[in-house]
Amino acid sequence: MEARRRTTSPRRTSAYATFVLLSVVATVLLAAGGCGSPSYQYVTNKKDGAFLRVPNSWSHQEMPGPALFGIDARNVSPEMLRGLMSREWVVGLDAGARFDATRLLVPDAAVPKGFAQVRHLLPEEANAVSTNDLRNFVLSVDDAQAAQEQAVRTDPYGARLEPSFLLLADEVVHKKDGVHGVHLVYQVRTDAGLVTIDQTSLLDNGQAVLYQLILACSSLCYAQHGAQIGDVAKSFTIKPTDQGQ
């Protein structure tokens, strides 16, 4: 009897061990599913190869092109509508507790807001676009800076004390696979006060797809959340694909 036990027990033990292990794995999976939450939220567009990582407290939502920023499609010219429609993918970003699509680019936002977009350029746009043009997609940065310099020359003290435009960062970006563009951070004076805008505009190697990440909030807010906004901008990763063409 003892001999039988000895000869049969290893097989049985290993079987039990396997079963127990599987049960433990299943339990761990269940526990992980129930207790853990991810560190970040991931905004991804695998079709066009655009990836963004935002803090877990932020919210984001994919938006239909024509409804962007609360524009009424009935009042838009056909050309503009076509332009808007060509933005194939737009995701609104909002660090606020509740996502509000209509207030994504208000100048007095107390928390960072913005959007990421992938836009397939029209052929004529693609032919005409240059890296320098990328700077002026939201605001004509060069004109604003020239105006500011002119104001400084006219009123050196006043213009410096209350600048209408201040370029905080201006760098050319070169990423893998020929993705290139600019990253700008600037302050603009509006009626509601100073607004800081973090703008990343990139083109793929063939200059046919525009990838943009725009984040904005009041300068005071930027002073508080600048590092967070910088992390988000830094995470903006492009892996160009040709699927979207």
Add this chain to the structure above:
Amino acid sequence: MDHADRITDLTDLPDLPDPDPDPGPRPSGGSSSLAGPPASGPGSRDAESPQGPRRRRLSLWDRSKFLLLLGAVFLFVVAAEVSDDPLMTWSDGFRIQARRSAWVLVLLGMEVLRQVHMFVGERWSAYYVFWTERVFGRLERRFLKINDWNRFRLSRAVKWIVGLALALFVYARLSHTSVFDALVNIPSDLWHAIPMVLQIVLLMLLVVGQFVVMFWFLSKGGVETYFPEDITTRFADVWGQDHVVSRVRENVFYLERPEEIESRGGHVPGGILLWGPPGTGKTLLAEAVAGETGKPFVFVDPGAFSAMFVGVGLLKVKSLFRKLCKLALRYGGVIVFFDEADTLGSRGGLGGNFGGGGVGTGARSWFARQGTPAATSPSRSSHPLGRSLADGDTAGPGCNGLSYLSAAAQAEIGRETAREQFVVGGGGGGFDGTLQALLAEMSGLKKPRGFFNRVVRRTLGMRPKPPPKYRILVMMATNMPQSLDEALLRPGRIDRQYKVGYPSKEGRVRTFEGYLAKVRHELTPEQVDRLAVMSPEATGATIKDTVNEALVQAVKDGREAITWQDMLRARVIKEYGLADDHEHIDQERHSIALHEACHAVVAYRMQRGRVIDLATIERRGGVGGFVAHVAVEDRMFMWKSEIEIQVMVSLASLAGERMFFEGDNTVGVGGDLRSATTLVASYLSSAAMGDTLSSRLAMLEQQMGSLSLDADRPFGQQIESKLRELYERTEVVLQDNRREILALTHALEEHKTITGEDVEAIMEGGLGPTVDGRRYREPDFLSVFEGYHSNAVSAHRGQTREVHRLPELGRAAARQADGARQVDGARQAEGAAGAAGSVDERERRESSA
């Protein structure tokens, strides 16, 4: 140790006998309420034990398979999340999917719970009984009430739904959409996928299609279909095989009216094998079947299944039977005929069922016995059992098929038989699956017919209709039945085996009459009858050939009608071949003639059931001359006395030469001595021809050499003594027939070839077709020819070099002029050697002198 532990320990022992290997619901030893709690899950069963019923323990695989499946699904969705996202970490992917695909984890948790439930049920009887009886019992019983087929359909539908849902889920993850979006998008996605699918299909068609087309072409051919109106041959055209025809008619009758036998609970025989020597009309019989029946007749060429590539034969078989099934359904039956069926091959080991033989008798032995001693070659024909000896089959015919022996004894003997037949059996291909495919098609499973029936009905959850009853009659013909596979001949495939042997005498007469009716001839019914007697082993094919040869002879002589002489000449040419263009020197001609005359005289005086067909001293190949015999009776067994007579006929040459040449003899007797010795040795050792009863053959087969009869009396000595005894008897016969020997010698020297009727005429002093035997009864013949012979002996001694003329025979000389013309004609027909007629020969001799 508590109660539960004790149970565990007991059931842990794997060597304990399984209490119930396949338990169904059954009353337990305890209360009736526990009677037969049904299993609550797949693969789970009750295990009876003294402590009450418990769940049968699951194997590890059964425990973990759903856990593994769900785990794999979850890992897949996590991997799909993480893949291609440079920012995503595995931990975040895991957490995201734990929320997004929470249902997988829920199922996983339920499966864990279920396993725990089962685990407890395996160890705790009360728990198990509670769940199976109280909770699931009613549901289970209701479920079991559902019809088996419906239950199967239900489970199949559930499996399909689950499988499709899982596939949809995976597809949704792969396409980064929700499950519902993926479901909605499926039509458009499919539409978009059509070009790619078509490309793949086209590529596959290109790759696979060329093989399909090639094999399709290769699998065609070799099969011809005939319809009744295509063939004019009828059963009435098959002559001399009445018994086989009647049997085959019977089979065709049942094919055409299956209800006659099926309504009585029988079945229609599925196959017929026609076997027998070549040319006996097997194919003709099949043709007659095709002509007589109202069903299509499919003829399969002998080489139809031989193919360069392995597998083509198999395709051909399948294609053939598809065609047969189609024809059988359309016409209510079909006949398929495999000619030369031995080409189908064999895997060896066919039992010796042919010819009713015993040990060592298969079809081969049967054919050996049926061998055509007079028909094949002169060298063999001079032996009464020439062919069987040449084949080395000395066992002789058996009787009763060993049925008088016990099964064990038959098996013991059968081992030897099987060993022999494994070597001789087989042949052809058959190892590439063709034969096996044929076997399977002949009696394998029949699948439901039609695409709609098999696929659509089954897809819709309907039972396919049962396959129809195909009425296919398989006919096979072969002259090598031992080369057929044993499985082919089992009942259900080839049920009936009919021997198509040599035609009966009536059949031969009718065949001769049939073929002679197509030409002009002057033969009387008596002569036709005699022809049939003279050709006991003639077949339809040989008779047709002989008549044609006779016509050739007649046309060569410028005649329109065939005469008796033409028939005789044709027979000689066809039976024994053409003679060499060779002229013996005078001394040798005399000794050879004397040699053959001695054979002929002993044969004539002693033989029963066999008559002399021909005696010749014309050379054919390596044979200087021979005396050929034909059997007038188709007999199966020979008597010991008959064997002895055969040996005496063989020894006659030696005895004669010694008698007439003062004790000298040529080496030409070597062949005769060899056959005499072989005959004596084989029958002495197997048929109690000598003093002993033991079968030496059996001893040799069993390798019991040390137990052989040589222990007390050497076997060779027995043979020698027997031969000596027969030799002395032969000498007596020869001495009593000295005049006949000399008369035959003269006739042979004069005509070189004489027929059996001539021999009879000489022996009896009558009138033969070419020789007048009466002249040898003249008083002066013996003295004249003895003188001639004495001169020949003197020349043999070397005392004289003078060459003497073959003496002409006094009063018969006047008749000689008439006879010479006939003989001359006969010789011309017999070939170049025959062309030298007796007159020419004398002229030549005279000129040389």
